[in-house]
Structure formats: C-alpha cells, structure tokens
Amino acid sequence: MNAGYGGFAAAIILAKPSVPWWVLNVILIDGPDRLAVIFDRGLIGVYHDWCTALDAYPRTFDMIHASRLFSAEHKCQIIDILLEMDRLLRPGGFALIRDGKEILQQIKIIADLFHWKMTLDNTESGPMGYDKVLYCQKTFWRPKVGTHA
Template sequence: MNVILVDTPNTLSIIYEYGLFDMYQNWCKSFCTYPRSYNFFHADYLFSRLKKMCNFQVVVAEIDQILRPKNMLIVRDTAEVINELESMVKYMNRKICMTYTKENEGFLGVRKST
C-alpha cells in the first residue's frame, strides 16, 4: 500500500497504473491499520516534512506499531533528521542495519526486534 502525505503533489495516477493500493494520510493524526500490519516501511523525506507540522516522535512510535517483528524501516532524509531518528530507534532497542550520510542526505535502515 502506498500512503501519500496529504499536502504533497498528487501521484496517485502512477500508483493506479501499477495496480497498487493507496491513500492520503495526515501523519500527525493516528493511522488506523487494524487488523493489518506491514513488513516494510519506506519513508522518503517524510520526517523532515513532518518536523514542520507536528512532533514526529509520535509518528516513529506509530510506524513501529505498524511494522511486524523482524521487519524493516528504511528512511531517506536530511542528515539532521537521520541523526535524530538514529538516537530514537537506539533508545527503542531496534537494530540499526545501515546508516549512511553524504553531504546533507542520509539513509537509515532499522530492523524491528521481537
């Protein structure tokens, strides 16, 4: 499923062509997924956008709740946000699989423990 932030450009026509599910979501509000959970979550500059709108620590907790055990969160964002996320997920006792920062862009891979 593809979740698009409410205030981003409309890319749903591309998603429909591939036959994928999609929806708009304001991540500052709760994201109801019951009874589903997910294996993989990819965030492309999501947290830097959310930092302007709301407290993204709550969003990190929500994403952690959505992910199944032993599955992945992949984040691509600014180096500042990556460093902040890295300290958060270490505090949550999650395994960091990869961190890479070049200039002002970074990648973070997090594996959820059981």
Template sequence: MVTPYPETTSADENAGGEWKPFPERLNAVPFRISSGSIPGISVEAYQEDNQSWKKHVNAYKRINKILDSGRYRNIMDMNAGLGSFAAALESPKLWVMNVMPTIAEKDTLGVIFERGLIGIYHDWCEAFSTYPRTYDLIHANGVFSLYEDRCDAEDILLEMDRILRPEGAVIFRDKADVLIKVKRIVQGMRWNTKMVDHEDGPLVPEKILFAVKQYWVAGQNVSSH
C-alpha cells in the same frame, strides 16, 4: 477524498486513457502524466523518477540482502510520490501500500492507481488504520522533513513501531541532520540501526538509515529463532 478521473474533451474520449496490461502498465507513462494533468511533472520527469528509484532500490538491496527474498511481504511506502519505489520492487512475492501524505506538494495518487498500484491518502500526524494487517517493511522517504513543523517525530515513529511487525525493517531516506535525530529516538525504542551514505557518495546531503525492530521483553532485547 476520492481521486477524480481526468477531464475529457469529447464523449468518445476515454477518461484516463487506454490502460496497458499489467505488469507493462507499471512502467508505462500514465495518462495523467502524458496529458499534463499534474502541473510540474512532465513525461521526462516521470521517467527520471522511475530510473532514480531503480537505482535507490538496487542500493537498498546491497545493504539489506533479504529485500528480494520474499521475507518482506507486506510493505508500506509512507511518502509514495509517483509510486516508483513500489514499481522498482515489483515482485509476485510482495505488495506495497503506497501512502500519499495529505500535505504533499503534489497529489499523485491518481498516477499510482494508473500504474496498477494500491494507494491511499493519509496524514501522518494521525493514526493509520492497519486493519487487518501489520507491515514487514516500511519505507520513509523525506517523511520527517515533510512533517518537521507539523507534528513531533516521536509521535510518527511510535505509530511506525505500532504498525511494524517484530523483526520488521524500516528504510529512512532524508537529510542527515533529520536522520541523526530519528536515529537517536529509534535507538531508545530498541531498534537496531545502521546509517549509510547516499549511493552517489558522502558529499550528497541525503543519507539512508536502516532500522530493524527487535523482539524484546522485560526490558531486554531477545532474538527469535
């Protein structure tokens, strides 16, 4: 599947608008947003999404102190939306693969590209081609709610385990009941976990689950030194 350029009204018009230089381009309003090419996503909604993810990422950094350290170089966002998670993380120490689920309500991969980010379509009920690399950090925002009636959570988690390096981390953001189920499964996979409230407090139904994949052999967890 190829993401087409937005339509133009004249031969002189630049399809996709004028692109700003990077990194200014990362937070500028993409042409697909300003031109109204994506129904239901206004300039204001885009800017609010940007601010929300800056707030979320700052909250992540308070829990996972090494998020800014360069320890996580290869990062994946399994449900990238407008790419604002990757934009909030922006650093020369890392790169983010932004995945647009094929069943997502809105196709925003073009917005991700216009922001100067890398992206791809994928159905998480299927295997993900990881050649030639695995990932240090995976971000799963609403993934398990999105696929609740599509495929088993166990299958998605096993695929995540396959593409995640030992001592790699996962950040799950989802409804509390969904994360309780996910936590039970990943503990059986010998991942260490920590559930925390939304940064706006315990009354928000959305929670965050942090997990770290451990080295293990012969049925026992072992630490690397």
C-alpha cells in the same frame, strides 16, 4: 510513507527475481496530489496524515519505506511518526528511512529508545550528498521483569 510517484512499489514489481510483496503507497494529505499517477501505474495507494494513526492493525507490516517524510512539512513531531511506525511494524520488521543527515541523527536517538537495530548509510549521492539512508530493524525487545523476594 510519502510514496512520491510509487517508484519504490514499481521497482519491487519489476525486481528479478520477483518478490511476492504487497506494497501500499501512502500519499501525504498536505503534499502534492500524486495518487492518480500511482493508480495509473496499476498500483494501490491511499491519502494519509501521519500525525494520526493509520487504519491498520498493530504489527501489520514487515517493512516500511519512508522517503523524505520527516523533512516534509507536517504538523506533528518526529516521535509521533516513529511511534506509529513502531506500532505498525512486526518484530523483526524493517524501516528504511531516507532523509537528510541531521534529521536521521534525531531519528536515531528516538529509535534507540525503541531498541531498534540501526545502520546509517550513503545513498547514490555519495558520502558528501544530502540524503542518507537509515536501515532499522525492530527487535523482539521486552522490558526485563524484576524478581521479587
């Protein structure tokens, strides 16, 4: 989500030991057009507006990485994007969300309603830096069914 130049996917490809992951780079429709750079790097990607559903089956992804997606300009609310992330993630899947601390605090409130496990951590900019990372894991939570007499 908001793939930039595909650096996350490139890092996965170059990881030692190698990881057998398939990465889909998603470029915001309203953002800078960087899809050609992603293709030139031998990666795959698509344009998408996160205010609409991604054309993928529910529970398709094991991990979603969102880099400054929520602070980027778009027409939809944070909850709309998080609902789509929840739809796309498999139970037990992870969402890594990198953004400003104020935005991540808003995300934590909503993600808590989804019963995601969360940890907020610093980035390479340190504890005083703007960017933070919110590590989230989608749980196997289901509503409890009441017993009827």
